[in-house]
Amino acid sequence: MNNSLRLSEIAGVGHYVPERVVTNADLTQLIDTTDEWIQERTGIRERRWFEEGKDTTANMGANAARKALEMAGLTPDDVQLIVFATLSPDYFFPGSGVLLQRELGIQAPIPAFDVRNQCSGFVYALSMADQFIKTGMYDTVLVVGSEIHSSGLDISTRGRAVSVIFGDGAGAVVLRPSTREGHGVLSTHLHSQGEHAEELIVREPGSNRKNRLEYVMANELEMYPYMNGQNVFKHAVVRFPQVIREALDANGYESKDIDMLIPHQANLRITQFVQQKMGLSDDKVFSNIQRYGNTTAASVPIALSEAVQEGRIKRGDLVCLAAFGSGFTWASALIRW
Numbered sequence: 001m002n003n004s005l006r007l008s009e010i011a012g013v014g015h016y017v018p019e020r021v022v023t024n025a026d027l028t029q030l031i032d033t034t035d036e037w038i039q040e041r042t043g044i045r046e047r048r049w050f051e052e053g054k055d056t057t058a059n060m061g062a063n064a065a066r067k068a069l070e071m072a073g074l075t076p077d078d079v080q081l082i083v084f085a086t087l088s089p090d091y092f093f094p095g096s097g098v099l100l101q102r103e104l105g106i107q108a109p110i111p112a113f114d115v116r117n118q119c120s121g122f123v124y125a126l127s128m129a130d131q132f133i134k135t136g137m138y139d140t141v142l143v144v145g146s147e148i149h150s151s152g153l154d155i156s157t158r159g160r161a162v163s164v165i166f167g168d169g170a171g172a173v174v175l176r177p178s179t180r181e182g183h184g185v186l187s188t189h190l191h192s193q194g195e196h197a198e199e200l201i202v203r204e205p206g207s208n209r210k211n212r213l214e215y216v217m218a219n220e221l222e223m224y225p226y227m228n229g230q231n232v233f234k235h236a237v238v239r240f241p242q243v244i245r246e247a248l249d250a251n252g253y254e255s256k257d258i259d260m261l262i263p264h265q266a267n268l269r270i271t272q273f274v275q276q277k278m279g280l281s282d283d284k285v286f287s288n289i290q291r292y293g294n295t296t297a298a299s300v301p302i303a304l305s306e307a308v309q310e311g312r313i314k315r316g317d318l319v320c321l322a323a324f325g326s327g328f329t330w331a332s333a334l335i336r337w
Contacts, residue, residue: 007184008133008141010335011176012074014067015305017048017169017292018055022150027164032157038164043268047167047293049150057090058099060170061146064301065104068142072174076104079174080138082112083129085121085145085297087326088152089114092205100144118200119264119325120190121145121297122171123333126321127188129175130333139177145297146170152202154224162225165267167293171301183316183336189246192329196235199228200326232328236266239330240274244322247334253318255279259337260313264323265289265299274322286312296325313337 023046024035038044050060061084069076084097091099095114115125122145129141149166153159178184203222209215216223240263248254255278263271268289275285286307295302300321307313317337324330 006134006136007178007186008130008175009178009180009184010173010337012068012070012072012174013172013301013305013308014064014069014071015169015171015302016060016063016067017302018050018060020049020051021046022049024164030155031160031163033160033164041269042165043287043289044165044293045290047291048169050148050168055148055168057086057088057146057148058096058103060148060168061096061100061144061172062103064146064170064172064305065100065142065144067305068172068174072176074140074174076106077108078140079104079106079142080110081129081132081141082110083115083125083141083143084112085115085117085125085143086147087116087118087121087296088148096146117297117325117329118327119266119294119296119299120323120327120329120331122300123188123321123323123331124190124329125297126173126175126185126333127190127331130185130188133175133177141175142172143175143301144170144172145299145301147296147298149296152224154221159224161229162227165294167295169292169295169298169302171298171305173301173304186334186336187247187250188331188333189243189250190329190331191239191243192327194327196231196328199231199328201226233267233270235328236270236324237273237277239324239328240270240322241277243324243330243332244274244278244320247320247332251334253334257318258284258320259317260307260319261285262300262303262307262319262321264325265292265303266294266324
């Protein structure tokens with residue numbers, strides 16, 4: 001096989017979410033809000049929050065990874081590279097990729113690195129893994145998206161516009177060389193627009209302060225996420241359809257050819273807008289934000305794993321992954337399953 005032309009395929013998928021369920025009704029005990037207000041603006045009914053002492057970003061990723069490896073018929077020792085997407089690493093450094101390697105008990109000194117592209121992080125990570133497979137450098141790549149948001153949210157009326165949106169969880173896929181001609185990751189498409197970096201941001205703890213600790217203590221609100229919701233929505237509903245069409249055009253397909261769209265679970269209103277724009281029926285779009293909220297880099301692999309589990313993705317289906325988020329960054333991947 002010509003390594004420069006070989007496709008990679010998803011050989012296994014898996015996900016993990018913490019046991020603790022936090023409903024909108026639960027949040028009304030902490031924040032001046034209502035279930036109706038949250039559902040109307042986001043579509044979210046509940047989300048999962050991690051349990052301290054039990055869940056970490058790395059071990060949630062490991063739980064998802066074990067399921068993906070089992071589905072692929074592989075063990076952790078078969079993994080040759082780890083690509084870990086997260087905006088909520090366990091430590092400032094080192095990255096969670098090496099911690100995942102430790103969690104899985106991988107003794108071989110394989111490479112592991114983190115990708116920090118927030119909501120589009122998993123699709124970026126998948127694209128990077130795909131390149132390593134295509135070039136023949138590696139044959140088994142573990143791609144993980146895992147997030148713990150709940151420990152870094154302003155759980156108060158002041159922060160309700162953002163804090164009601166996010167949840168915790170992890171998803172993973174195993175990428176291998178395709179054994180079926182024309183099946184696998186057909187193409188990936190990555191974009192960014194840094195001029196909008198401050199529209200969705202956690203500013204601190206940044207490294208550009210001489211007295212970082214003193215500054216953070218005096219400006220503690222900057223450790224919480226800030227989002228210009230209207231501007232994020234305005235750009236998301238443009239970039240999502242664009243990057244989906246880019247993937248379809250690159251491979252000679254039209255929107256009607258999509259069997260399943262797995263969008264980043266940012267906001268149910270955004271997903272519904274994109275669905276309408278692309279002319280897709282309900283059975284061709286997967287949404288689980290209602291149960292998990294926005295888990296940023298974990299949202300696409302969690303949704304993909306659930307779609308496979310539920311039998312909504314079958315062999316031969318044309319599957320599109322798409323994401324948009326902080327940066328601004330956005331991305332898509334088109335896969336012949």
